[in-house]
Amino acid sequence: MPRSPQVLVKVPYVAPVLLLLGGAAADVFAMRPYYGLPLLSCAPLVAGIVFPFGLSVLFALLACGSAAGLAYYTGRESSAMITDVLAVLLVSMVGLWIKWLVDRQGRNLAVALNVAEAAQRAVLPAPPAGVGPLAVADRYVAAQLGAAIGGDLYALQETPFGIRAMIGDVRGKGLRAVSAVSVVVGAFREAAEHAPSLHDLADRLDRALDREGARRHDTLDDIEGFVTALFVQIPPSGATVTLLNRGHPAPYLLHGGEVTCLEPSHPELPLSTGLGRERGEAAEETYTFAPLDSLVLVTDGVTEARDRDGVFFDVVRSLGGTPLRHPDELADTLSDSVTHWTGGQRQDDMAILILTRVGSSTGGTTDALTP
Template sequence: MGLRQPFAYRLSPRQTGNAMVALPLGLIAAIVLTDVLTPNSRPMGPSLLVVAPALAASFASTLVTGMIAALAVVGMLVIGMNSHLLDTLQFEQQVIALLAVSALVTLFRYLRERRARELAQVRMVSEATQRVVLRPLPRRIGPLRVASMYMAAQEHASIGGDLYAAVRTPTSTRVIIGDVKGKGLTAIGDAAFLLGAFREAAHRQATLPGLMAYLEHSVSWNLTEPIEAETAGECFITAAVIDIPDGSPRVEMVSCGHPPPLLLHEGQATLLPAVHPAPPLGLGGLTRTVYHVDTFTMEPGDLLVLYTDGVIEARNARGAFYPLTERAAVWTDETPTALIHTLQTDLLAHVGGRLDDDAAVVALQRDLLESGLQ
């Protein structure tokens, strides 16, 4: 116990800041005392005191930086009085130079603090928007265990154009994942519109083709109404809707130009491409679209991974795409939460810490005990 005691105490950020302030204060005191106690030597203060406010600006607040700058000026005046240099032109120039540098570093610190406050507000608004638009999925939906992640490529943002949602019907769970073409506020608005349409209609439409036709009509109207005529048809949303029944292993899917889901089953990772893919939402009006339902089997314990192209198109420093299928093949025994955590860590390591495109992933697992399959 005695050996661990010295390491048990850790300074808080505020205490660390207070300790750091002692450095410029100690520097000022040392320079002034040295010059006062050695009156016959050349004063060091005029050339060294400028270091104190510059050092304080690197970690202290604007107020503290200004106070240390003022103390440095006072210290210089004390040195000038002690050395009888107050009336000399050179000393006056050195005082003016110290005042100018002090003002500049204090202004720099103020601008830095203001930008930090603005970034904090941006993050707060972004997080609030994410909670409203991209509602967190519960850890359990019916007989399914669920986990999800969203990583926005845009700096200081928490949400972009990727989307996902899940809705319960009386007999199944319907999940959508999608990717809006474009970025910024327009993409967020389009994503919010599609999510609202899905949540409103997913439990009312009896069939997936009916649901997709409704979403296509809604998205086409939303994308064409607010934009100029010459840009109509250039906006679209890739999406896939999955219907997972409570009492059957037969899962239905309609894909509208979206990357295929990944099924993890008994140590194998299998892509489930749509046999009859439909055009992305917003482009269905260009052709006579018929929505075909693809089916596959999802047994109890299987993991279904839905993702956007920001995952599989993520490149490393050598330009290689992220090998999701190969990596996921060794994660078949993971829970949805553990898989999402492992995937996020591995993906960021692959790209060197920052994505070039938004990425969203949803992992679903049919519960072994409560699936009720017949």
């Protein structure tokens, strides 16, 4: 019968005690010339792996004391007793030195990771929980372990033209794409305040990528690639939602438990510094946005997530019929479903941005969203 996970987790913590007891039993009961000295020496080494430094020192002292006491109990000569204690002490000191080095490196790594996460979050700050008539939720899972963000991006802000948001995906993933993300997000923050239309907003981001690509041609490969993007505009009343899709996965509209994929009627090329901008004006499409409706924006880390058999994740099936209304619950549901579908494997950066109309324009009050 397989052991429970709780038992397996506790085994390393009792190992030092078992080694001490095993060493003592071997010294007392084993046939000569077999002794329990190796087990006693291993106890502080194992303690250094599973316990804090102070407790590791305690096990080192216990191991040395046990070696001395057992040598005296079994009637060994004084020279043999001193040799046993010195042997255990030497192994214990080596173990404590290794423990000190590992702890110091762990602290340095924790500081570095905190600084890196703060820098990454400065590039891609979390959106507010509520803005105008909207309640907002976001989730981000970077494909690269240890990274807070990768090649996916999103942004949201109030502008003179209403609430504007975007979600996008830079070519590539992981930390190499973060520099490109900073360019796109920075350009959006500036242009969203002044561009009279979503088409003009996208065109300004196009030009920003062109300039940055030319300036950093020899140092930043990701800038030379394309960026898929979806632009959203919602008026202060929250009654409609206008979309402009530039090669990005379509968003999903949740209305009364039904899920509709808002595919663009005229697909457009992504934002790009390599494909050129010789295209006609992209179509902006407007949809009704009723109270308690939710607009779910995702990247291809969601839509192209696959299970072990290579079957793609079904967003409509995951969200369809759900009674949840609060965007945080919707975001958790979708993120957890993708993780379960992929078996916890990070196949690509995954970003989720959910905008839910709360039925008023009183600063994003979410009382009406409580299930």
